[in-house]
Amino acid sequence: MASLEARAETIKLARLLGQPPENFDYLLEQPAELTRRFREGLSDALFDQHRQGFERLAKLSGLLPTAITATLSSRLLGATMSGRVAGELPPERAVKLAKKLPTEFLVRVCVELDPRRAEPLIKQMPADIVIKVANGLIDREDYITMARFVGALPQDVLEQTINAIKSDEVLLRVGFFVENKSQLDEVIRILDEDRLRGAIQAATDHDLWPEALSLVTQITDDLKGQLGDIVADQDESVLDGLADTAQQQQLWSAVLTAVTSMNEDNQRKVVNLPAVTRREVLESIIATAHQQSMWPHLLPLIGLMGAAHQHTVAELALEQDPAMLDSLLDVVRGNESLQAIFLDAFTGLPDKTQTRLGKKAAEHLPKSTYTQLWEIALTAGREQELAALDAAYRASAG
């Protein structure tokens, strides 16, 4: 499935080329970053190609009264060309011109404007015009364009605009599309706790968990913790819904990052949720930890699970590809706290289960992998606690 980021980048490129986005569906499978770099390079190259023309138009508009330039922009140049010329105008003149233009036209210009090129003009645009344009973009549900301007607006105007946007759902959608993710911190710090809770509620109400989780993974650790704890504060039914979405859309890497940032009570609550402790869900989480080198994130969370769930994880670990267990053992070796969590999951197993797993390990695991596991138990002086497993392994392996 195409990522939301890839879809957003494809839409932006299609706009630059004046085509409908569906003409570029073949780009949806490409990494969003590649499409973004292509679009930015292309936008610059197209601009440079006709720079002289844009400069002439800007110069010409300087010779005309503002009211006539406004008519020229809206009636002759149109939104696309006005967007290209805007960055070439002296910012003060562009602001005067914006005051003469209808909001609907400014909204369309905004869609065409390259914020990187028009930054000086955006920085001088008064808050009332920015807010009107933002509302116009909300009416068009154009969150992608709104997000492009977050980095270019001065802090006070950004704050006034965010406060003027009453919908927490809009904030969440815009936040997801912000291009420079370091700017997300700035936006989130403007929001009070009620609005952050509203945004999390919007994720539930409007099926926006993928967007919300993507945001959580990209902000700094203190904000991750703050947002993560707000997420954990939701009703269990909401969290179960989040877990279902994560399972369907394979978002466990984002969930693991978010849960790692929560306080310990909340971590314990989340990792013991019925929807998280289902066998197939735990299997997906383990696979994610292996594929994305997230064992150091997952192991401490396993330590907070109830014994029954820990045992399920232990069983699953022995059933997976031996390479997975090898990678887990590599992480555990030499780290006492992770080692203890790892061993707890196995040593707490009843003898009957250990015996079954010992047989399974003999059938499934290469000798070298089992030897490593045993050495970890020996190093920790806990080999006696795995006696039943070891006896079954030796009997089966011969």
Next chain:
Amino acid sequence: MATNDNFELLKQRLALPDESLELLDALSKNHREKLCANVLAAETSQGETVNQAIEGAVRFVPAPLRRRVRKLLFD
């Protein structure tokens, strides 16, 4: 069989930085040609629009001043 005609033309006409070309390298030949054709069409259309816009904009200047404005813009 797809050729690289549009891709080659694009490289000649637009100065795209190497990092921007990575996307084109990642695409199949057919898709690359299709994308390059769209870019070339946009480039041509933008050129025509700019020229028309300048001509149209000059008409907004009072007639007695047009010649001087043209001289100012194009010389």
